Amino acid sequence: MARLVLLRHGESQWNLENRFTGWVDVPLSPRGIQEAKNAGDKLRGFTFNRAFSSVLARAxxxxxxxxxxxxxxxxPIEKDKALNERMYGELQGLNKAETAKKFGDDQVKIWRRSFDVRPPGGESLKDTAERVLPYYESKIKPYVLKGETILIAAHGNSLRALVMELEQLSKEQVLELNIPTGAPLLYELDKNGKVLSHRYL
Incomplete structure (x- = not known):
């Protein structure tokens, strides 16, 4: 049995400021640093064979x-931009509350949570999945099939794309999926890479 732990980065400075981050390389906030350390405490007792990360500093x-x-x-650690956060295009750097006032709460929720609607100049979750999932299949899943224990540090949307695939979620279900910062999510997988169980640690 393989074990796969997904870890969204700790709170970033722009999470704290309620801004769209995307590919902008911002650091962890003080709270985010503590969340990452707390995640380490929860991962004691695991013996990881390898880890994967996006190329962004917060991950x-x-x-x-x-x-x-x-x-x-x-x-061994492998970093790849395939695991980067969604690119939010023209929304990057904007305050989410101010953007909601301008475009409406419903529109901003669609941009943030829907599967196939792109924000202006940015990526949809579908676009993000089209780089995350081939990378998972080619670079990570072979180790899962060997029964290894693997840690992936990435982002809210790159991990939502992966969770959608692992749990076979519909477009409607993924709309409500939120992955909290700094909270390790453990998947246990069978020899074919199918999910046997999952839970937050």
């Missing part, structure tokens, strides 16, 4: 702090 730093906290600092 890299979360991974580093979580692995330090779990007592594992010498495992």
């Amino acid at each position: 890299n730093e979360t991974l580093r702090l979580a692995l330090e906290g779990s007592g594992q600092t010498n495992i």
Whole structure:
């Protein structure tokens, strides 16, 4: 049986400021640093074979702090932009509440949560999935099929795309899916990569 832990980065400075972040490389907030350390505490007792991360600093730093906290600092780590957050286009850097006042709450929710509607100049969740899932299939799943224990540090939407696939969620179900910052999500998978169970640690 393989174990796959998905870890959304700790709170970033722009999460704190309620701004659309996307591909902008912003650091963790003080709370985000603590969330990453807390995740490390929850991961003690796991022996990871390898880890994967996006190339963005908030995911890299979360991974580093979580692995330090779990007592594992010498495992192979692969970083790839395929795991990056959704690119939010013209919304990047804008305050979410102010954007909702301008365009309406419903429109902003569609931009943030829907499967196939793109924000202006940005990616939809469908677009994000079209880079996340091939990367998972080619680079990560082969280790799952070997029964390894793997940690992925990434972002709200890149992980939503992966969870949608793992749990076979519909477009309607994924609309309501939110992955909290700094909370390790454990999947146990069978020899074919199918989900046997999942829970937050």
